[in-house]
Amino acid sequence: MSDTQSRPMFSAVSGSARQLFLLLRCIGFSPKTRVQITEDELRFIAEEGGVMQGTAILQKALFTSFQFTPPASHVHEEGHEDGEADADKFIVFEISLSALLDTLQIFGLGDSKSSTFNRDPYTSTAFSAPVLGVTGLCRLSYASVGAPFTIVLQESGITTTSELVTYEPSSNAADIPFTRDQIAIKVIMRAAYLYDAISELASANPERLVLAADDSTFTLSASSSLGSAVVEFHRDNSRSQYASTVDQPGAGVMETFFVPEEFKQVYHFSRVVGVKKALSVASKVSVRADNQGVLSLQFMIENLEGGGVSFVDFRFIPLADDEDGSESDRDYEEGETAETADE
């Protein structure tokens, strides 16, 4: 830490560790995360098995101060001589995500998981759960390439300092490509409904999740040794075969429904279930798939303070569909045309 005296490469202050925690927890399915810092945002990218990727974006606006000085020249000795990093003016490294999450909730006991100790009314002090929450002041900093990623939290006269060892990102860290201009399906709905549907299917612990849609219905289904379960969202309530007995005008749960032609893809259920945390805090979710079947789930999460929203983004590579190969082309080559443009 030779250059700690000089201005750190990156430093930011947030008034709410809880806000950062809520967003980062969404991608907590992986123990590690890639951190990408630019002048406008902090980006945390977690991935699993090359088929699932989650990105939490902490915009500059979430911080009361946000300062980033890109390195003048890239100091890595090996690799990256192409100057790619310089050109994009960002730095990237890996840290332990679980350690970061634990740090951010150091003053709280996490969600709803209250021990018997905590429940005991006799020990309630000024610091029991509600007060000793994750709301404190939080300073993030990264002094220089190779230095630890440092978090300092202050609350109730306690100062907690955490230094996370930074690692070079693994060389095969590549984003899952999603072809925005070749959209096969786009549905925007309230996150709570998708949450409910996925929990419903999850109870049987299935292996595969089938997403399907036609011009009127968006369907999630899964089967297991216990049987099969299907959740259907009807675009227009009144057209539903099982019309609601209660008359609710405009009652569909989907605010955007774009399905140019019948769609069906299969995904790893256990992976998709990894979005549960995101679904539980998001207000809306945008479900999209490109013509290669890559699934993109974008979660809109309302900020705790100051209005505004943040986004967490997930991508999934589909499973080969053995039973119905008509739509499957798993090679991610560009070129197949979808005659419809996004929106």
Next chain:
Amino acid sequence: MRFKAQIQNITTFTKFVASLTSLGPVAWVRLNENDVRFTIIPEQGTQVWAVLAIDAIFEGYTIQSAAENVINLEVPLGPLHQALKSALQATAASIRLTKKDNIPLLSITIVRNSIGNARQSASEDDDGGIGIGLSRERETTITQDVPVRVLSPSKVEGIHEPRCRDPDVHIILPPLMQLKSISDRFTKVALESRSVTAGLSAIGPRLEMAANMHGCLRLGIKTDAMKMASLWTGLDNPELDPSHLEGGMEEIQQHPSTRMKQLGGPDGQSEEGWAKVRLDGKDWGKVMSVGRLGGRVIACFCHEHALILYVYLPSERDEEESALTYYISSYSA
């Protein structure tokens, strides 16, 4: 051999037993005319020696035994705790030592208003059948039998409370809820990082805890992926009471804590003057269970050697205080 008493402070007794239960399954309980002592000496980990003033918990306490009215028992804490928990709503509860089927028992009898109290029952009384006083008509009696073993005086005479050198630093701990919440998190972090590099290390997670005579307490942990520490400032270092020391003021002058106080700057932030111990995170979590009693806790640090906690039960009467003493050894680095 006779022992019986009304349990007058069920809540405190239940919390007391619950705190001990986390440290070991069985306690050595020593009853005499002055107090009730609970001692837990686990094969590994923290020892606790606790003294309950009879007045703090019991009423109508009677004890009789051939061995100078002292009774030594081995008591399973889980069942005892469970039995006491069922007494929390009681209108009256009592405990006595008895024997059934040749097994000695601590039998706890709990009387509570039956939940059907509100219901109107028209028929009782006139039938004159049951013949039980009206006042007891609506009571439920619960008897909880906790099997115990009676220890002979010879079996316990060799057990002595640990002795320790004078502490380097003594300090009043912050609210245990804070301390527990943070130390539990640290232990969790350490355990998680171990599961990643599974099997490499057989040692449990080590928390490093240090304090100085300037009101600072520091708790930290280190793993491959991170280093983390929490710092409290502005805590109290209680003054030593000369009347409790043989050498009076002079001994205080010579006391290690007095020397430690001279080290380090007045703000306490300097690296000098800290006494440090290394604790097993899981074991410490069990010790922190005593926080439920809500008592004042003084921590005495013997640098690189041991940590001794004195937990005082809150009580209205100031005389005979009830206290739990925890002896925690420091691990070497």
Next chain:
Amino acid sequence: MVKLTFTLTPDASARLHDALSCLGKFGDSVSFEARKDQLVLSTLNSSKSAYASFKLELGFFSAFDFASDVGQDGRFTCSIMVKALLSVFKSRAAEARGKNAGIEKCEVAVQETPEEAECRFIVKMICEHGVTKTYKLTYEPVAVVHALFDRNLATNRWVIQSSFLKEFADYFSPKAEQLDIYAEDGKATFISFTEKVMKSKSVLKHPLKTAVSVNLSDFDHFSAQEQLHIVISVKDFRSAVMHADTMNASVSAFYSSPGRPLQLAYEKDSLQCQMTLMTAGDYIGPTESDVPSAASTRPQTRGQSFSASDSRSERQNDMPPPRPSNQAIRKGLRGLGRNESSGQAASTRRVSQESDSLFVPLEESDRRWDPPDYEKVETLGWDATADNENEPHPTFRDSRIPSATDLNSNEMLEGLPPTQRISQIKGIW
């Protein structure tokens, strides 16, 4: 083809969940038996010592349609894994927690497709906002067996609010295995305990023994023989009581004597629940030829009940333990799911014989011709008066189910609903 369809309100769907969750504590799969005017869900535990059944009457359903032309006997039966059903029917709490559109109604259709191997039990949850959830579960066609229990023989009976029983259960150690129930001196006592060989070392690991004693006046009705100890499994008791409490029902208990089944029954709003549990116990009868006195909420006199307790007055505990002759209880409880190392030869002890299972092979009834075991009568103090009750129907037990060989008789299947009266089946012997 569709054999059965029915529709449930959200509330009924949640109540069905509660019933299923209770059944799941007894067995892994649940048997459905539909008739034109009712649906019976039942399960038998693996050791065949406990049987639970829930009868849903027409009032339970918003709609109920049974194609009664199916089957020769007007019944349709099948079996489904409980956990599959529990993933479909959610509890009220889960429903309330969900931020989603609530269920508006639940439609169930049971299809049988002869040409397809898989039979389907289809549940359609129709929710607000155009959301539907459809589940297809496979079922197995099975012959459903029910435990029979004749309440006429159960001379001991009591009725109490479920909230009392739930409170008792809360006091019991979670590790306790058995529950002894008896009445004495105007009080009913429920003792949870665990029968184990105690070595001095392991005494400290022994679970808590809990005795809960209540006045008989807390019961809505109580008429059971004094000091008749009846022992059932704590776990089964707890399962029944917890469910009864969700219904806020009054629970009735019916039993005759140790070694014969006990039945807990309660009902509310078109749902009738019955748990038939095998019992063990140690009967400490009145000495000599005393007429057994009944502890009752309206006892005639107290004299006789005292004669019983007086004979034991040397044990002056205020809470006398249920004097188990340990051996008898351990043997007697074989049917309660305990893994007894069964080097036990065909026992001549009647208690253990009968408590092996709720379901006794026909040959068993032959044993009535065996010479009586005099020794047992003496040691256990078996009360002749109580025994005589059963004499007129020596082949009948409190419970009996049609065994496989019986099933060829449709008439019999038709004629053997639970709690059937003896008079109805006399003809078959």
